[in-house]
Amino acid sequence: MHTGRSWPRTEPADQASPVLLAGDLFLVAHQKTRRCEIHSRVLASGLAGSLLAELVLFGNISAKNGVLKVERREPPRDALAHSVLDTMLSQPQHQDLSTWVRFWETSAVDEVAKRLQRRGLVRKAPRWGVRRSRSGWETVGREDVVAAPGLRLAYRLMPYSHGGADPLSSADVMLASLVDLLGLTETVLWDRMTRPAALAELGRVRACLTPNLTEVLEAVSQVKTGQVLAPH
């Protein structure tokens, strides 16, 4: 039987998984056909939340009652997370979590894609035509590598892995929650037979999400719902 550790990862093992959250979500959104399968604004709101969640996981920021607070000014090693924190530090007048989700929504897709591009995992794709990708990017390289985040989630949410293997990390619980929020659950949990049990497990683990990450998830959910409610 496989264990959680045996699944391929998209990053070298010595790097902490929180760094990968936004990249993992990006790869899941492109897992099925190597091109983005959801609306670009939906993906953008999810990635914006992921970037903030990465800082929560690094311990740089916290969120309470919809307000962000910088807890630790020392930047993370990841350049993009560093840049996100730096921007937030330069704009102390903005503390509303939803405002920051909307702000990063404007650039999150390209920023996260460029981070993955530096690892050789994505490349530019046309936005229109037969080969179009809604995000403007497509995944490249070994399929097991680009599909790793989705496979990891699927494996750890499957009923046969509940009793053993690794429990889901906070980052993976957040990833699974965002995957569900963005409507990508069926992409990850492709096996219809085991999907109900996996969804039940997802409901259970999501209830264990830390308050800070729950706040971020709530902000993404609000922004995403607001996109649907607003005429455009």
Added chain:
Amino acid sequence: MSTIEFPRPQVGDLVAQTLARDRLGVWAVVFFVLSAAAPFTVVAGVVTTGWAVTGIIALSVAFLVIGVVLMLFSVGYVAMARRIEHAGAFYAYIARGLGRPAGVGAAWVALLSYNALQVGLYGAVGAAAEPVLAMLGVTVPWYLVALMSWALVAVLGVLRVDVNGKVLAGLLVSEIVVIVVFDAANLLHPFEGVMSFAALNPETLANPGVGATFALAVLGFVGFESAATFSEESRDPQRTVPIATYLSVGILMSLYSVSSWAITVVVGPDNVVQAAKDKSVGLIFDLAATHLGATVAGIGSVLFLTSVIAAMISFHNTTGRYIFALGREGVLPRIFGKVWQKTNAPVAGSLAQSVLGLAVILTYAAMGWDPLVQLFFWCGTSGGVGVLLLITTTSVSVLAFFIRERDEENVWQAVIAPVLSCAALLVISACAIANLDVLLGVPGPLRWTPAAGFAGLAVFGIIVGLMLKVWRPEVYERIGAGAKAALTVDASVGVHRAVA
């Protein structure tokens, strides 16, 4: 850990600047609102059909009266919009002002009203397409045109392809230009050489059926409430939304009253009812052909068709969003809170609206009912009465809200304007309900059908709201929360799944 030094941007407010790039100014909001109101549809379709059915020429004055009352109403409405979550929906105001059960009742009334307005347009599109198809030498039954436009609206709704903003703006500007040109031509050719102001005389309102005329006038303004939806997307919500609302109402009021008056000038106030009965929606195009030539009249016909289709898409999307919001909040079954992630469209709400539209078109086609009067006019005016009742209840809610929770609002915003508009709207609503027989052209108990339908739905909604309060307090708490209802519902979905 080494620290990478990033150069700090020497800019003012980077977040505000970035978010402002995609935000809307006053005129952008006005364009969205006017497009939803579809002024050419009102001038060419509602005005002429209204004269033909009611036989009352007071429409020009009624537009002025309703415009002023709606401006008064908007003072409190936009002031309250800053304080509530789901600012574009009347039921959210009513939930906050009069309580959540009343909000649920209003939501059901709104659903019926907007659906009636949308499906009513399928009755107009055949008449709108007739002259355009005639230019191409084609004759098609109304229901085929309606089915084609239904398919277009249904597909665009699910794909969430709103008509491009610039295309919409171009069409709207063209519509307004054509209306102004038609008006000028009509005013330059007065009947028997005498410029008559009879249609603008307030005394014309002293008519037993004036309530019907008020209901028709309200129909022309439906969509003005959507300006408040743009609070979060506007550059300066404190300024943009109020100005855009007043401007939209003012422009619509001027267009409608001048245009309807201009037609009475060219035809003669005593002849306009008969002319409307004889020529229906073709009246203003016949006048244009006479005074401006066939080409201009043809352009007008094409723009009438695009105006009707744009209105259909707009009302379809409004209804879909309403259904989506209620599904997210748990007031409607949760399936209606679903979106199609590929397009971010409220797919269940959109499909539900399309199924209703198809059923209505097929029923009218099978029964051989008149599409213009019995579908467009009846559904349009019934929807208009529903929206009038919603506006009236919202005005009461605004008043109740500011009595309890007045903050920075001045006396004019919180008391004087809401009291005046509330009183005026109560009188207008009472007149409209009393004159439903004139409006619908049906005597006897049938006249009460729309009022009874709205009352029944409101009571049903209130009962549902009270049941939610007792049995599902977590859903009850989120009524009217709009986007902020999202996570509670998501979390409860998770729980449902976990239970399943």
